[in-house]
Amino acid sequence: MSEAPMPQPPNARAAGLAAFLKRHPSVLAIGSFVLLMAIWELAGRGGNPLLTSHPSAVYAALVKQLSSGVLVNAFLQSLQPLLIGYGLAVLLGVPIGLVLGRSWVIEKSFGFYFVGLDATPLVAFLPVFILWFGLHVLVKIVIVFLFSITPIVINTWMGVKGVPKTLVEVGKSFVGSESFITRKIVLPHALPSIVVGLRLGIGRAIIAMAVAELFTALSGLGGLLLKRSEDYDTAGMFVPAFVFMAMGIIANYFLAAMERRIAPWHKATSAGNE
Amino acid sequence: MTAAVAEAAPQPMVRARDVGREFAAPDGGIVRAVDRVSFDIAAGEFVAITGQSGCGKTTLLRMLLGLMPRTSGLLEASGRPVLGCEHKRAMVFQNAELLPWRSALANVELGLETKGVPSAERKRIARHYLELVGLSGAESRRPDQLSGGMRQRVGLARALAVDPDLLLMDEPFGALDAHTREGLQAELIRLHEQMNKTIVFVTHDLDEAVLLADRVFVMSPAGTLAEIVDIPIPRPRSDPELIRTTPLFTDKRYHIWQTMRRLEVESRAGAAA
Numbered sequence: 001m002s003e004a005p006m007p008q009p010p011n012a013r014a015a016g017l018a019a020f021l022k023r024h025p026s027v028l029a030i031g032s033f034v035l036l037m038a039i040w041e042l043a044g045r046g047g048n049p050l051l052t053s054h055p056s057a058v059y060a061a062l063v064k065q066l067s068s069g070v071l072v073n074a075f076l077q078s079l080q081p082l083l084i085g086y087g088l089a090v091l092l093g094v095p096i097g098l099v100l101g102r103s104w105v106i107e108k109s110f111g112f113y114f115v116g117l118d119a120t121p122l123v124a125f126l127p128v129f130i131l132w133f134g135l136h137v138l139v140k141i142v143i144v145f146l147f148s149i150t151p152i153v154i155n156t157w158m159g160v161k162g163v164p165k166t167l168v169e170v171g172k173s174f175v176g177s178e179s180f181i182t183r184k185i186v187l188p189h190a191l192p193s194i195v196v197g198l199r200l201g202i203g204r205a206i207i208a209m210a211v212a213e214l215f216t217a218l219s220g221l222g223g224l225l226l227k228r229s230e231d232y233d234t235a236g237m238f239v240p241a242f243v244f245m246a247m248g249i250i251a252n253y254f255l256a257a258m259e260r261r262i263a264p265w266h267k268a269t270s271a272g273n274e
Numbered sequence: 275m276t277a278a279v280a281e282a283a284p285q286p287m288v289r290a291r292d293v294g295r296e297f298a299a300p301d302g303g304i305v306r307a308v309d310r311v312s313f314d315i316a317a318g319e320f321v322a323i324t325g326q327s328g329c330g331k332t333t334l335l336r337m338l339l340g341l342m343p344r345t346s347g348l349l350e351a352s353g354r355p356v357l358g359c360e361h362k363r364a365m366v367f368q369n370a371e372l373l374p375w376r377s378a379l380a381n382v383e384l385g386l387e388t389k390g391v392p393s394a395e396r397k398r399i400a401r402h403y404l405e406l407v408g409l410s411g412a413e414s415r416r417p418d419q420l421s422g423g424m425r426q427r428v429g430l431a432r433a434l435a436v437d438p439d440l441l442l443m444d445e446p447f448g449a450l451d452a453h454t455r456e457g458l459q460a461e462l463i464r465l466h467e468q469m470n471k472t473i474v475f476v477t478h479d480l481d482e483a484v485l486l487a488d489r490v491f492v493m494s495p496a497g498t499l500a501e502i503v504d505i506p507i508p509r510p511r512s513d514p515e516l517i518r519t520t521p522l523f524t525d526k527r528y529h530i531w532q533t534m535r536r537l538e539v540e541s542r543a544g545a546a547a
Contacts, residue, residue, distance in 0.1 A: 164371075166367060166368075166369075166371050167371055167373065169341060169367075169371075170365075170367060170371045170373075170384070171384075171388075172341060172359055173339055173341055173359050173364070173365045174359070174361075174364070174384055174385040174388050174432075174436065175359050175360060175361055175385075175388045175389075176388045177388075180387070180388055184373075184384075184387070185373065188373070188375050189373075189374075189375075263375070265374045265375045265416050265417075265418055
């Protein structure tokens with residue numbers, strides 16, 4: 001009798017499932033994704049292939065574009081201006097933000113340009129940029145740079161402004177030079193905010209690249225997308241669009257991981273979503 | 275000959291003559307935070323500055339440190355005019371103000387970095403001072419992994435590590451619970467008597483002022499130095515609990531309390547007039 005299994009309370013199975021999901025939350029995300037794809041597949045199959053598509057058709061288009069090499073070629077054409085434009089935005093944006101945050105005179109003299117630039121729908125200036133910089137790599141670099149520099153500048157600037165005055169005074173009281181205080185106190189304290197700027201910046205950079213390529217319509221993933229659309233190849237249009245999406249997700253993931261590594265103390269002082 | 279003169283009249287660690295600090299008020303007028311304050315502090319002395327909030331005690335401390343320039347008067351420390359921050363003076367801040375991304379050890383190293391001490395030597399000195407404040411086991415912990423009392427000990431070690439002549443403390447135990455505060459007070463008495471540092475300690479806690487100091491400076495709400503009270507409790511003051519019960523302690527505490535009460539009434543009367 002004592003060997004018999006204990007009778008399970010009625011909701012024990014539900015509790016066991018909840019515990020399993022808590023340990024493997026990715027099961028929920030994968031389940032939701034599979035479900036969404038299944039619905040799309042079923043709903044899309046019946047539709048007109050000129051107007052709609054569905055996952056298996058998109059997959060077939062992906063294989064075709066990969067094997068012909070057009071996708072890799074377009075991807076590399078997009079990646080080059082993206083990296084150059086974003087790289088320049090980081091290299092210039094962080095120091096500009098630092099100076100804006102540290103110097104009152106410079107902040108009041110130049111800060112509003114970046115706030116204004118950030119609020120400007122730069123897309124409206126695209127025709128002018130094309131006039132000045134042509135239709136090739138240069139115009140893409142300029143647009144990526146201008147789109148992505150403002151969140152980097154503004155978040156660095158605000159991060160520097162958020163450094164407690166007393167911590168700067170600690171540096172001064174121990175006879176730290178302006179450069180010592182900037183490197184050892186201001187920069188590390190502003191780092192979480194700077195990384196947020198870098199994340200927003202890369203998102204903007206990818207949007208900028210897509211917009212520039214759709215406008216210039218010659219090269220890169222945006223160019224490929226337009227070419228597919230001219231051929232009424234709806235499934236083929238989804239492929240570069242999803243590559244744009246994947247680029248954004250991957251870039252964001254790496255910067256989020258970087259943030260956790262760079263500022264472990266920050267997590268301890270800011271509230272989570274528990 | 276100069277040595278003989280110096281021996282005859284030892285130089286005070288701090289010499290203040292008519293030191294004042296004025297601020298521009300938002301209404302366009304002038305606020306005198308510290309008003310013509312004069313005093314000497316001898317080497318090795320422990321001075322507590324007390325007074326109501328807003329009486330200028332922290333302003334005076336910041337001028338002593340060299341963090342804030344005075345607007346009038348003469349102020350010397352270690353025989354030289356105070357013109358800015360120097361390694362001869364170090365501050366323990368109100369809320370410790372440690373760098374949150376640094377370990378306890380690296381926090382203590384801060385002042386040694388600006389002093390140009392090489393890395394290995396820095397670590398050795400920082401370890402020594404962490405041990406002195408009773409934190410040898412917590413070297414690698416970050417401030418968010420330390421209690422409030424431990425953070426303040428790190429702040430104290432950071433200030434002591436640069437080996438200053440003058441240690442300035444700005445209500446360092448004000449935010450701590452009573453039990454932790456008493457522990458740190460006893461520790462500070464021990465360190466002071468052992469290291470013979472000159473200490474200027476700002477506090478609004480009269481118990482703390484009388485227990486720790488050789489002299490208590492009472493500031494008026496108008497920013498003047500209203501009274502200097504000698505506290506002739508003998509050193510070493512190794513049993514704070516016992517000292518608190520002595521008539522000398524309670525008399526001095528009551529005297530300072532009365533003085534502050536009188537100053538407050540006078541300042542209200544002055545404001546009304």
